[in-house]
Amino acid sequence: MAYLFAGLASLLAVTIFRIGKQIWATYQCPGTAALYDFWFGRMDKASRKYRNVITHLGHCEQCQEELRHIQKGKPLEDHLVD
Numbered sequence: 001m002a003y004l005f006a007g008l009a010s011l012l013a014v015t016i017f018r019i020g021k022q023i024w025a026t027y028q029c030p031g032t033a034a035l036y037d038f039w040f041g042r043m044d045k046a047s048r049k050y051r052n053v054i055t056h057l058g059h060c061e062q063c064q065e066e067l068r069h070i071q072k073g074k075p076l077e078d079h080l081v082d
């Protein structure tokens with residue numbers, strides 16, 4: 001019986017860790033190169049990275065602003081200097 005509880009507890013811990021990792025990934029700014037890939041359709045739409053960028057853009061004003069610059073065609077060099 002103790003083994004069953006230990007097994008369930010470790011399964012729960014792994015699940016919580018994975019969910020936490022996914023949430024943490026959506027809070028990380030993906031970076032200019034990833035935003036370019038996202039905007040120009042070079043990112044696999046089925047990938048977790050793509051979903052993370054979409055979720056991140058929903059709450060990060062800094063990346064929304066950066067994406068607006070990309071949409072306006074700001075040269076890549078300007079972003080690399082930042």
Ligand SMILES: [Zn+2]
Pocket residue numbers: 028029030056060061062063064
């Ligand atoms: Zn961001």
